Structure formats: structure tokens, C-alpha cells
Amino acid sequence: MANEPYTEGPIHTTVPVVGPDLTFVSVTDKISSLVLKRKTPLWWFIGFAVSFLLVQLLLLTITHLVFTGIGIWGNNVPIGWAFDIINFVWWIGIGHAGTLISAILLLLRQQWRTSINRFAEAMTLFAVASAGLFPLLHAGRPWLLYWMFPYPNTMGIWPQFRSPLMWDVFAISTYGTVSALFWFIGLIPDFATLRDRARSKPFQIIYGMLAMGWRGSARHWHRYEMAYLLLAGLATPLVLSVHTIVSLDFAAGVIPGWHATIFPPYFVAGAIYAGFAMVLVLTIPLRKFYGLEDFITMRHIENMAKVMLATGLIVAYGYIMEAFFGWYSGNIYERFMIYNRMTGPYKWFYWSLILCNVLAPQIIWFKRFRRNLVVLFVLSIVVSIGMWLERFVIIVTSLHRDFLPSSWGMYSPTVWDFSMFLGTIGLFFALLFLFIRFLPIISIFEMRTILPEAELEED
Amino acid sequence: MPSGVPPECVVCREIVFVGTTCCSAVAARGFRILEIRSQGLAKLGAMPQIFRHSTNALAKVSIFGAIFILLAALWAAAELHRSSWNTGQWVERQQPIQFSHKHHTGDDGIDCRYCHTSVETAASAGMPSTETCMNCHKQIWADSPYLEPVRASFRTGKPIEWIRVHDLPDYSYFNHSIHVNKGVGCSTCHGRIDQMPIAFQASTLQMEWCLGCHRNPEKFVRPADRIFDMEWRPENRTSEHVAEGRSLLSKYQIQKSEVLTSCSTCHR
Numbered sequence: 130m131a132n133e134p135y136t137e138g139p140i141h142t143t144v145p146v147v148g149p150d151l152t153f154v155s156v157t158d159k160i161s162s163l164v165l166k167r168k169t170p171l172w173w174f175i176g177f178a179v180s181f182l183l184v185q186l187l188l189l190t191i192t193h194l195v196f197t198g199i200g201i202w203g204n205n206v207p208i209g210w211a212f213d214i215i216n217f218v219w220w221i222g223i224g225h226a227g228t229l230i231s232a233i234l235l236l237l238r239q240q241w242r243t244s245i246n247r248f249a250e251a252m253t254l255f256a257v258a259s260a261g262l263f264p265l266l267h268a269g270r271p272w273l274l275y276w277m278f279p280y281p282n283t284m285g286i287w288p289q290f291r292s293p294l295m296w297d298v299f300a301i302s303t304y305g306t307v308s309a310l311f312w313f314i315g316l317i318p319d320f321a322t323l324r325d326r327a328r329s330k331p332f333q334i335i336y337g338m339l340a341m342g343w344r345g346s347a348r349h350w351h352r353y354e355m356a357y358l359l360l361a362g363l364a365t366p367l368v369l370s371v372h373t374i375v376s377l378d379f380a381a382g383v384i385p386g387w388h389a390t391i392f393p394p395y396f397v398a399g400a401i402y403a404g405f406a407m408v409l410v411l412t413i414p415l416r417k418f419y420g421l422e423d424f425i426t427m428r429h430i431e432n433m434a435k436v437m438l439a440t441g442l443i444v445a446y447g448y449i450m451e452a453f454f455g456w457y458s459g460n461i462y463e464r465f466m467i468y469n470r471m472t473g474p475y476k477w478f479y480w481s482l483i484l485c486n487v488l489a490p491q492i493i494w495f496k497r498f499r500r501n502l503v504v505l506f507v508l509s510i511v512v513s514i515g516m517w518l519e520r521f522v523i524i525v526t527s528l529h530r531d532f533l534p535s536s537w538g539m540y541s542p543t544v545w546d547f548s549m550f551l552g553t554i555g556l557f558f559a560l561l562f563l564f565i566r567f568l569p570i571i572s573i574f575e576m577r578t579i580l581p582e583a584e585l586e587e588d
Numbered sequence: 589m590p591s592g593v594p595p596e597c598v599v600c601r602e603i604v605f606v607g608t609t610c611c612s613a614v615a616a617r618g619f620r621i622l623e624i625r626s627q628g629l630a631k632l633g634a635m636p637q638i639f640r641h642s643t644n645a646l647a648k649v650s651i652f653g654a655i656f657i658l659l660a661a662l663w664a665a666a667e668l669h670r671s672s673w674n675t676g677q678w679v680e681r682q683q684p685i686q687f688s689h690k691h692h693t694g695d696d697g698i699d700c701r702y703c704h705t706s707v708e709t710a711a712s713a714g715m716p717s718t719e720t721c722m723n724c725h726k727q728i729w730a731d732s733p734y735l736e737p738v739r740a741s742f743r744t745g746k747p748i749e750w751i752r753v754h755d756l757p758d759y760s761y762f763n764h765s766i767h768v769n770k771g772v773g774c775s776t777c778h779g780r781i782d783q784m785p786i787a788f789q790a791s792t793l794q795m796e797w798c799l800g801c802h803r804n805p806e807k808f809v810r811p812a813d814r815i816f817d818m819e820w821r822p823e824n825r826t827s828e829h830v831a832e833g834r835s836l837l838s839k840y841q842i843q844k845s846e847v848l849t850s851c852s853t854c855h856r
Binding site for chain 2 (some may be wrong): 324
């Protein structure tokens with residue numbers, strides 16, 4: 130069984146999650162050599178240079194923004210929220226796949242998560258970092274952002290606990306903290322492996338400090354498993370809660386098109402949808418360039434595509450329900466809102482969104498496309514664009530035509546809106562490039578536990 | 589074991605040090621730690637450790653230290669922000685003329701309103717013109733060298749440049765007349781000005797200080813005839829005292845605390 134190619138055989142037999150020829154030694158060698166031994170490939174330098182340039186663009190934008198004010202962006206009354214919140218929600222959504230893979234799939238004992246969880250968690254962290262910049266800077270005076278936290282201040286007041294924006298602060302900071310802890314704790318045994326294998330003294334010291342004295346004793350493992358499980362338990366509700374609260378930023382408002390009870394589940398599904406699309410966008414080239422086909426197999430790719438299809442269908446249901454509620458509410462503002470979305474000045478955004486998020490993913494139903502990496506890669510990019518369009522449609526079309534025609538307006542982004550967005554993409558990829566260069570992108574010790582070699586022999 | 593070759597675990601070929609054991613894969617195969625020790629490491633030679641043994645203690649101390657240093661830094665920031673170094677409370681302000689409130693108000697008994705004429709009718713309490721000073725000082729201490737700047741101002745018509753002691757930020761709206769007319773006495777905010785040879789800011793002027801009264805005005809209001817009384821002190825010891833404060837609220841028609849603490853009451 131172990132020597133058969135995993136692609137053959139009836140579909141219901143258990144196919145191994147990883148390639149057939151891997152052993153304890155080869156897994157450890159292969160993953161750790163990416164960090165320690167292999168020469169840094171040329172594509173890494175090119176990729177990092179491009180992302181780093183975009184980071185400079187981000188810094189330039191932030192500097193200009195802080196010195197001038199958020200008037201450099203295109204959003205203004207009545208469209209008070211635009212690119213900043215669109216991008217915030219987009220990035221936060223992308224992060225969700227990482228938490229889902231690492232926490233929920235761990236608790237559900239889905240072994241296939243092992244090859245991709247480290248990578249997806251890193252993606253979560255970097256996405257949260259990119260996301261966090263937007264509300265921070267939209268506040269206008271980022272150096273006063275600590276006012277959002279409840280602390281005994283000299284103003285004698287607390288933040289407005291009834292505001293969903295306040296809940297956002299807690300949701301995002303909790304999410305960032307738990308994700309970082311989860312990621313770091315998962316890395317400790319691998320840090321120890323790198324420490325023990327590193328040849329140069331500085332790397333031994335750096336990895337050694339990060340390994341926090343890990344020796345791999347039974348007591349260490351016992352505590353480690355407990356801590357990891359507890360953190361998984363903590364992270365699991367976050368998959369649902371964070372985007373629920375993000376959706377409440379809208380749903381708690383009375384703007385037509387926002388004030389709907391379907392928002393929390395619809396947003397959470399959208400987040401996981403966007404997140405898996407991003408994991409695929411990153412995984413497909415990475416496994417190709419690093420030759421990780423044995424670790425991230427077609428089974429992983431197919432599974433992720435299936436999760437994408439399932440969540441995509443939930444999102445499609447959300448769109449249908451939005452239109453239905455608009456009509457069924459009998460409220461002229463709600464009816465106008467959905468009519469305006471479909472036929473108003475931003476109708477192309479709406480129909481592109483339907484094309485990207487509802488129609489395009491239907492090809493995943495076919496195994497032929499599901500297993501075609503190029504098709505899947507392009508589709509994942511299309512879905513990422515679609516999810517961005519979704520937030521644009523929800524935010525801008527709802528705001529630009531509200532209750533009073535006298536206060537209607539139009540929105541167009543400025544060059545600084547785009548530079549900020551591009552800059553965060555650069556930040557995300559720069560961090561990701563650093564991650565794949567200096568840390569094991571796949572969990573070494575967890576991979577070893579799912580090898581056929583690790584199966585217990587029954588006496 | 590030849591020197592220079594890193595020792596490996598016999599089970600999984602991981603490079604290991606003295607005292608280390610192996611990976612979860614080994615544990616998953618059903619080995620217990622003791623077995624690995626005896627099978628693997630018993631055969632292995634020693635390799636120098638990266639860190640000295642004392643690093644363990646250092647690591648533990650640094651983790652606890654980080655928490656305490658962080659908490660201490662937060663505490664210090666909170667204290668500094670409330671300290672007179674930041675607020676200017678208790679700091680005596682030197683003026684161009686050695687003017688003593690203690691002498692004029694405490695010893696001579698001059699009413700506050702003799703100099704601060706608009707306190708009952710305007711937002712600003714008003715600073716006295718040089719002519720107000722000269723009303724008396726034409727007769728008393730008329731030749732004193734201390735008062736030469738006053739006489740110079742009187743001759744030239746150029747006002748005396750007093751240094752402001754209580755400087756509220758421009759984003760907060762404050763009106764003296766409403767406070768004075770609705771039971772807030774001078775000493776409630778300015779302290780015992782009749783005992784200050786050199787005036788200083790008696791309160792922090794921080795928002796939590798403003799809100800202390802706006803949230804519970806019944807604890808601070810006084811009868812209309814005691815507004816300029818420097819010795820009046822709020823007494824909230826018994827239920828009668830509190831009931832008296834409440835009755836003053838309705839007498840003055842002071843609004844509910846929701847209105848008094850609304851943002852736009854002070855930030856207009």
C-alpha cells in the first residue's frame with residue numbers, strides 16, 4: 130500500500146496524505162535544508178526585492194498620510210468608508226484560512242492539515258499585520274490609538290463598549306495574539322531541530338533562543354501537546370468570532386444593504402473562501418519551486434479546492450439572500466439599494482463580483498479542473514479579486530446612495546489609496562519571503578508523525 | 589565516536605546532544621524516553637552545548653522581568669501623566685509683579701469680584717485693568733519700587749502682561765458665569781487662593797477632574813450666598829448633607845448628569 134502511487138485505486142480507500150517514499154530522515158533533511166543548506170534561489174531574491182520595494186511605497190504613503198491627513202484618500206462624505214475598510218476586511222478574511230486549517234482541522238483530526246498549517250498560519254499573521262494598518266491609519270492620528278483600549282485614563286472615560294468598532298479592537302488584537310502564540314508554539318520543536326542542525330554559531334544561537342531550551346523530553350512533549358491543544362481550542366472560536374464582529378461593523382449600522390442578520394455567517398464563509406483562495410495562490414507556486422510535491426500532494430490541493438467550493442456556495446447563498454431580503458423587506462430603501470447595486474453606477478463591480486465569486490468557482494465541480502494546477506491558480510486569483518469586489522460593493526454602493534438623495538455622491542480612489550493597498554500587498558509578501566527563507570515552511574516534527582514509518586506496530 | 593562528526597540518534601538520525609531525546613515520530617512509534625536514551629544516546633559522544641547552563645535561569649528571569657518591566661512602565665506612565673510635572677498643578681507661577689492673593693484677599697478681605705469683574709456674567713472671569721490697581725495704589729504704597737511696573741503701565745497705557753495660571757486647552761469650552769451662578773464656588777476649582785502668596789493651579793485640570801463634579805454635582809454645589817466664601821467645604825458625610833446637595837440641584841435647575849457629561853457640553 131505504501132509503495133503504490135496514491136493517485137490510483139478506488140476513491141474510498143485511505144490514500145496517504147504524503148508521498149510514499151518519505152522517511153523520518155528524508156523529511157527532516159528536506160525541510161530543514163531549505164532553510165539551512167540550500168543556496169537561496171534567484172527567484173527568492175527577485176520576489177523579495179519586488180515586495181521590499183512595495184514596502185517602501187507603503188512607508189512613503191504612511192509618511193505622507195501622517196503628515197497630511199487622511200484627506201489624501203478618496204473617501205469623503207457620504208462615502209466615509211472605502212479602500213481603507215475594504216482592504217481591512219479583505220486582509221482579515223484572508224487570514225481566516227490559516228486559523229481554520231491550524232485549529233479546527235487539528236481538533237477534527239484532519240491529518241492533511243499538517244503539510245500546510247505552518248504556512249497558512251504564517252499567512253494569517255502577515256495578513257492580520259497588513260489588515261491592522263488600515264483602521265490604525267484611518268483613525269487619522271495613529272499615535273492616539275491606545276485610546277481605543279480601556280485603561281484608567283486621565284479623561285475619566287471608557288471607550289464606547291456598545292460600538293462594534295470597539296469590539297473590532299478586541300477581536301483583532303485577540304486574533305493577532307492567539308495566532309502568533311499558536312504559530313510560535315508550533316515552531317518550538319522545529320526551532321530545536323534547526324538549532325541542532327545549524328552549522329554556524331549565530332544561527333545556532335538565534336534558533337537556540339527561539340527554541341527556548343527545547344530538549345524534546347517526554348515531559349516537554351507532554352506539556353507541548355497540552356498547550357497546543359488548548360491553544361487550538363482557544364483559536365477555534367476565533368475563526369467564527371473575528372469575522373462575525375467585522376461584519377457587525379456593518380450590520381449594526383442602519384444603512385440599507387448593511388443592516389441584515391445574514392451578515393455574520395455570510396462574512397465568515399467569505400473569509401474562509403478568500404483565505405483558502407490565498408493559500409492556494411501561495412502554495413501552488415511554492416510547492417513547484419521548492420519541489421515539495423511529496424509534502425503538499427494533489428490531495429491537499431483538491432481538499433482546499435473543495436473547501437473553497439463549499440464556502441463559495443455559502444457566499445453565493447448570501448448574495449441571493451441579500452437580493453431576496455431587499456425585495457421581501459418591502460422597504461423602499463432596501464429595494465432601491467439592491468436595484469441600485471445591480472443597475473446603478475457601480476453595476477459593473479456587482480456583476481464582476483458575481484462572475485468571480487459565484488460563476489467561476491463552479492468549475493471546481495469537475496475533477497479535471499480541480500486537479501489542474503494552472504486552472505486552480507488562476508481561479509484562486511479570480512476569487513481573491515472577487516472577494517475584494519464583494520467588500521467594495523457592500524461598502525461603496527450602500528454608502529453612495531443612502532436615504533436622502535440630496536446627500537448622494539460618488540467615490541473614486543486616489544493614487545494614495547492604491548499605493549497603500551499595493552504597499553500592504555508588498556508587506557505581506559516581504560514577510561512571507563522572509564518566512565520561507567528563515568523558518569521551516571512545513572512542520573517537520575508533525576510531518577514525521579503522519580509518515581507510514583510512524584505507525585504503531587500492534588503487538 | 590570520532591570528533592567533528594555530529595552525533596546522531598540511532599532511531600531517527602536526528603543530530604542530538606547529550607541529554608536530548610528525539611522527536612515525536614519516535615514517540616509515535618511507541619518508544620518511551622528511557623528506551624531512546626539507552627538505545628541512542630548511550631552510544632553517543634558529547635558535543636559542546638550552545639548555551640551555558642546559567643542561560644536557563646536568565647531565560648526565566650527575562651520572561652518574568654519582561655512582564656514586570658512592562659507593568660512598571662505602564663504604571664510609571666500613568667503616574668507621570670497625572671503628576672504636576674505634566675499637569676502644572678501646585679507649580680507657582682512668577683508674575684511680572686509680586687502680586688499676593690493672600691495679602692489682598694486673605695488679609696485685606698477684598699472681594700474676588702472687585703478685580704475679576706466679569707466672573708458672574710461672562711465666560712472669562714476677567715483680569716483687572718491697571719486702573720483698578722491704581723484705585724488703591726494711588727494712595728497706598730504709591731511710591732513702592734515693587735509697584736513701579738504698575739505705575740509704568742498706568743503712564744504708558746500698556747497693559748501688564750500677567751502670566752496665565754489656569755490654561756484650559758482650546759478644545760474645551762468653559763464658562764465662569766454658569767458655574768458661579770449655579771452653586772460652584774471659587775475655591776472648588778481654585779483652592780484656597782486666599783492663602784497663596786503666589787498663585788498656582790490648585791487642580792489638575794484633567795478631564796477626569798472635570799467629570800468628577802459633572803458626574804456628581806450634588807457633592808460640590810453650595811448655597812448662593814457662599815460662592816465667594818473661601819472657607820466653605822463640601823460635606824457629604826450624612827444623608828442630610830447629600831439631600832441638601834440634591835435640593836440645591838433642583839433649586840439651581842442643574843441638568844441631569846447625562847447632559848452634564850455629554851461630549852458636546854464641553855467640546856463644542
